[in-house]
Amino acid sequence: MKQKYSVKGMTCSACESHVYNSVCKLPGVSNVEVNLLTNSMNVEFDEHQTNDTLIIKAVKDGGYQASLFEEGLIDSDELVGLKKRLIYCFIALGLLMYVSMSAMFNYPIPSFIKDNSYTNIIFQVIFLIPILILKKEYFINGFKNLIHFDPTMDSLIALGAGAAIVYSVYSVVLTLTGTMMEMHLVHNVYFESAGMIITLISFGKYLEARSKKKTTDAISKLLELAPDVACRINDGKEEIVKISQLMINDKVLVKANETIPVDGKIIQGFSSVDESMITGESLPIEKGVDSLVIGGTNNLQGSFIYQVTKTVEDSTLAKIIELVEEASSSKAPMTRAIDKVVKYFVPTVIIIALLTFGYWMLVGNGLNFAITSAIAVLVISCPCALGLATPVAIMVSTGVGATNGILIKSASVLENENNIDVVVFDKTGTLTQGKARVSDVYSDSLSNEEVIRIIASLEKGSSHVLADAFIQKAKELDVELVEITDFESLSGLGIKGNVLDQDYLVGNLRMIKENKIDFSDYQDQINDYVAKGKTLVFLAKQNKLVGLVSIFDDIKLTSKQAIQRLKEMKIKTVMLTGDLKAAAKAINQQLELDEVIAEVLPQDKESVIKRLQEQGNNVMMVGDGINDAPALVRSDVGVAIGKGNDIAIDAADVILMKDDMRDIVSSIELSKKTILNIKENLFWAFIYNIIGIPIAAGVFYNLFGLRLDAMIGSLCMSLSSVCVVSNALRLKRFKPYYKKENKKVKKEIMIDGMMCAMCKKHVEEALNSLANTNATVNLEAKKAIVETELDDSVLQGVIEKAGYKVVGIENV
Structure with a gap:
């Protein structure tokens, strides 16, 4: 459980x-x-x-409060409480300092307080008591953990402030017994130091809590995305219900400018939906009947009715929040090493403080000097800065990734991504659109319609990515499909079955060769299609080749851009495909990857990844299909496309919510910035303690007279962890490289589908409607010249929304 x-x-x-x-x-x-x-x-x-009950009791016995999870994040009420108690502490401290400093400065104060040492000290104690009550948890938890031999930072605070109080009481006793003169009493009590230490540390804790809240902003914003209620259609009537009451197959009405409650499928209506808060996609997406919608996204236009496909607990938004929280809670290998340091840090500091006290007593500098030096060591030491160095950076980066449509499953993934030197891409659906279409049909004995009828009838029972291409082609040709029998899927090869009492094989060249089917009469067509980078599908009847079909899957524009960027980062790129070597080579002429590994069976992909790793590479695998899952698991970092198969997504370490290959680059860049940020945090945390503790201990006192006051030490300790958190918050400024603001760039866009002057007008209007964009369209050349600051994907999206196809985009 x-x-x-x-x-x-x-x-x-x-x-x-x-x-x-x-x-x-x-x-x-x-x-x-x-x-x-x-x-x-x-x-x-x-x-x-x-x-x-036992778990909660164990936490409480350790000095902390625990309950079943409701809201783990630092909320506004908690911050308000911290702030209120801090204000009271500062008021009490102000009065305490005003009284304690009265002997040194000539400012208005009753003479019976200023001139009488005992009265002065009584008032100091009176003003110190509220501070001790307001921050009693430092002493309760600190001493409790110390007794259990598991000291924490609270233990250091309790020992430091407690030592100052005990020594002050000791000085009062010495005076009362006549051992110390009354005139020296005020200068030998440190009630104001105890109050200052506690208040300044509390101030630092408040600043830290505020900063920590900012690190959880991404999760907080995700939690706020889903609406509280939904409009459910029940027997034709509208009723407002909580989203937790929505069940699968319920019908929900969403009006314009409303937030979609949970995931579902549109059954009536048409609209445009802003999914940027979930996927990071900047352009609104048009949705019609059968379109899937995501809970937490915004409906911009019109209204529609959709059928619930996932409850609120299983929704995409819930899974994203769960992934981000789990990633934030997980520990990278680097973190575990730091945890070991922190485990021994506090006991080591206590030992150093004791050694400091003993040394100064032995050399004869007196009890006052020895105890104040020991207190300074206790209060300047900061395990918080060390402990926060890694988790705050991980929290911020996973949150930033989520807001940009990049879901990172664990902290170790971030660390592994930093070392990636090879990225392996699956081809279909990853580098390509994944929307295969039939390009050519050839047969020396059957009509094109008959070839498509047989293949589409067989593919109707297949889950292969190419099946839809044949079924769609059959619809275009108005071909009626027929019933099949004896259907069998041949893994990595194709399918077979009986159509109209005839046995057929449909598959790749490997299947044809393994069945020893002669294809010499089709060699010219095979060579022609392969040279153009098309995928081949063969149709054989009774061990005779009777048909050849070429399939073409358009390459994503973002694929080439991502590959170019990875090359600039000195990362090797590899394409892994089951295509023929010649076809894969033809496709690579457009993509320009460093290596192509072709004719690979699905079950062999994992062994390819293993071989690359054995060569000393840190490998990232990018895929979206069921057959990619073993390779995703084997790789150092597996990346799945969010629209891909659930098995691939479960096997992956990183999930891209958008179908944009450039986010692979963004994920790696975010990792590198995160690891750099962690190293910066660790450097400053270690340097702070390495320099601060010796100064507080008085190592440089005899040489340079350099010594640190305990109150200054407590302020330094408070601010050190704030500095670490603030440095981590710089990661919130991270933006994917393709979203950064750029100056206007002149681009040439090749467009397919423009036939007349009205087409030209539509494209120009679509492009010129974009912000900071000027476009002119050349109908004869089928291209547009555009000056813009916008990204290629935005330009492509608006042109395709107008009904035309973008063939290519180049900077000119």
Whole structure:
């Protein structure tokens, strides 16, 4: 069983580790993932050995609050509470400092407070007490964890502030017993230091909480996308219900400018839908009957009725949120190494503080000097900066990826992507449109219609990607399909079956060769089609070749752009296809990949990936079909197209919500920026502690007189983790390279389908309707000259929306 919990009270990675250790000790618990940023915990456990009550109790016994998950993110109410308590702390601190500094400065204050040391100290204690009450969790959790030999940052704060208070009380006792003169008392109490340490650290924690909330903005925005209610059609009547009440096959009405509640399929109406919040696609998408719609997207025009295909729990939006949260909770190998450092960091700091105290006592600098130096060591040390360095960057980057239609399943994927040096592409549906169409039909004994009738009848029972092409061609030729018998799918080869009492084979050249069918009479046609990069489908009857069909699948414009960008990044590109070598080579003349591996059976794709890895490469595999799943799993990083098969998506590490190959590049670039950001965070966190702790300990005091006050140390500690989080937030500015603002570029667009002056007018109007775009169309040359800042995909989209086909786009 897997259960999610909210955990409150964690302030640093040591706290995260403490909660983890507390729950791991329970019987039946197999896996625990604690997320400091989202204040949540996922636990996998055997419900026969443990339960929610025991898990929640284990967390509470460790000094934290736990409950079944409702809302793990830092919410506004929690921030308001933190802010309110912080304001009260600053008011009390202001009064405390005003009293404690009265002996040093001449400002208005009653003489009985200024001139009487005991009265002065009594008022200091009075103003310190509210601070201690407001921030009592530092002491409760800190000392509790210390007793359990699992100290956290709270332990450092409790020891530092507690030592200042204890020493101050000790000084008062010395004065009362006559051991120390009363005139020195005010200078030997550190109640104001204790108050300052606690308040400044609380200030840092508030800033950190605000910054951490920004790192979860992506998830928060996703949570806000789905509406609360939907308009359900029940027996012809409209009723408003909560989206959680919607069931599969329910009919839902969506009006203009409304948000689609859950996933479904349109059964009535037509509209234009903005899916940018889910897929990152900038252009609205037209939707009609049988079109699929995604919950959380916006209906721009008209109204339609659709049938629910997924409940709110299983919707695309819910899966995206789940993926982003799981990725944020997961730990990269780099994080695990840092966790080990953090585990020993706090105990090491306590030992250094004790050694500092002992050293200064031994050399005779006095109790005051020794204890203040030890306190400075405790409060300047910051395990938070170390612990936050990796998770905040991962949280931000996975959120940014999601808002751009790139779903990254785990933190380790980000780390693996940074090392990718080979990208392997499946061809059909990945580099190509995946909308195969019949190009040529040839037979020396049958009519074209008869060839299509037989193949389409057989393909009707097939799940192969080319089946739709034949069925569509049959519709175009108005050919009636016939019933088949003895149907059998031949993996990697084709299909066979009985049509009109005749046995037929339909498949590729490998199938023809394995069945020893003579194809010499068709060799000229085969050579011609292959030279043009077309896929061949053979029709054989009783071991005799009776038909040849060529299939063509248009290459995506974004494929070539992605390949060019990958080459610029010094990443090798490979195409993996079952096509004939000559056909694959012809296609590659357009794409210009570094290597083409052709005539590969679906079951052999995985072995190709393995061979590339054995050559020392870190391999990314990009695919969208069932037969790509083994290769996706084998690769270092598997990438699936969001519109692809569910099995491929489940097997992949990265999911592209848009059918845009350039997002592969964006995913790799995001990974590289994330890893760089993590390294920057770790560098500054380590440098801060490496420099700060020795200065606080007084290592440079004898040489340069350099010594750090505990109050300055507490401020530095507070701001160090804020700096790390702020650096990670820079990742929010990441944009896919093709979306960055550019100056106007002159482009030549080759367009197919323009026949007359009205066609020219339609294309010009469509292009010139775009922002910052000027276009002129040459009807005779079938092209448009465009000056624009917009991306090629936007230009292509608006032309195809007008009813014409883009053949190519080039910068001129």
